[in-house]
Amino acid sequence: MKVLLTGSTGYIGRRLKQKLIQNSDIQLRLFVRNKKSISIKIPKEIEVVEGNTFDKDSLKKALKDVDVAYYLIHSLNSDDYKNLDKISAENFIEIAKECKVKKVIYLGGLGVKNEHTSKHLLSRLETGEILSSCKEVQTIWIRAGVIIGSGSTSFEIIRNLTEKLPIMTTPKWVLTKAQPIAVEDVLKYLEQSLYLEEKENLIVDIGAEQLQYKDMMLQTAKALGLKRILIPLPFLSITLSSYWLNLFTPVPFKVAKELIEGLRSEVIIQNNNAEKYFPNIKPISFIDSVKKAVDEIEKHQVISRWSDHAGTIWDKDHIKEIADAIFIDRKEVDITNIPKENIYKSFMSIGGEQGWFDYDFLWELRGIIDKIIGGVGLKRGRRSQDELRIGESLDFWKVVDIKENERLLLFAQMKLPGSAWLEFKIEDNKFIQSAYFYPRGVLGRAYWYILVPLHYFVFNNMVSSIVKRAKQM
Secondary structure: OEEEEEOOOOHHHHHHHHHHHOOOOOEEEEEEOOHHHOOOOOOOOOEEEEOOOOOHHHHHHHHOOOOEEEEOOOOOOOOOHHHHHHHHHHHHHHHHHHOOOOEEEEEEEOOOOOOOOOHHHHHHHHHHHHHOOOOOOEEEEEEEOOEEOOOOHHHHHHHHHHHHOOEEEEEHHHHOEEOOEEHHHHHHHHHHHHHOOOOOOEEEEOOOOOEEHHHHHHHHHHHOOOOOEEEEEOOOOHHHHHHHHHHHOOOOHHHHHHHHHHOOOOEOOOOOHHHHHOOOOOOOOHHHHHHHHHHHHHOOOOOOOOOOOOOOHHHOOOHHHHHOOOEEEEEEEEOOOOOHHHHHHHHHOOOHHHOOHHHHHHHHHHHHHHHHOOOOOOOOOEOOOOOOOOOOEEOOEEEEEEEOOOEEEEEEOOOOOEEEEEEEEEEOOEEEEEEEEEEOHHHHHHHHHHHHHHHHHHHHHHHHHHHHHHHHO
């Protein structure tokens, strides 16, 4: 069975990819925007096609001779995501039909259309309807609500609120009902959908027990060994709730607002097709899924995170953009007597729990300011302290390029009056650290000049600390 996996660098896609690679029944092909975003650990026999769903030629190449295609694509990070999702789904099913694909498996969201349905959920529902509209291609539409797993958006929000706030004044949406499900169970439904012999289109609603969001927070507190008090307040608006999440969780304001709007609607199962067609899958309880997620975090076994594929800035070649940078802060150190691998390991472990050396407090302050103005802040941290992948987040940076024992390039995702990059590079016997900034207007130039004194201390300390750590290895 030849299987195409889209969205393989996203939260669900990266985990599903690991499962499918181990499945000897299938021949796997990946469809990605940028081949560099694929882990170098994948087997050589896995075919990788570069392109996107807005380019029909690349879609034809990806879907050629495919039996089953997974559709795990969403454009939430774009302002025009609803329209983009529509075009993407239409292109995909059109080319799937042309290539005589037998089955499309789509993961969407639980919910029904009514006056309270959020724009985000409507987009997910519309995508499912478009994919299901083609009679020649069977669509299995798996619908999940709150997905609980290490690194998932829902889990990160609930965990951060529960850990940081002993007493929470909460909006009335905490009384909304949902049916959460463990990410491992979602993956089981997706993988077993390959073997369903049903020929008609199917909508399969999945989930564990029915809970209010208040219950989820209290059960999360119990799993973490904490006691928490929730005080619902009816007057907290969507915007205020979004700022609340933005400040106390790693989720930026834009994403928080979309999620909060969705919390007005119940996301509960509307059919019994999960039991009917997947009788061997018994979803684990909410509290067990929380315990499993916490265990993965504590053991540093987080496979993917919600922020892994936030935006497409890392899809592009940054050579020209960096060359056009107006302001550059460059530091060079002779490393003749230090193994290059040590320098590489040292700068690859920057950020996250290890922080940013002696001026960590300044980075923390910048992260707090960024959160206040609706940015991503520092709290995203990093998935693993030992490993980085192209496309994933590192505090308020995005990893855009990695060359082993040679280079790490980071793009700034903090709120800035311009564009910024931070590069660590090994060239001959020199270690070169460069900060690039392309200002936007007068404000951007003023921003750079104001920070020049701080940059002097921060960047000098950073380059010397990286070298010092490399010497100690």
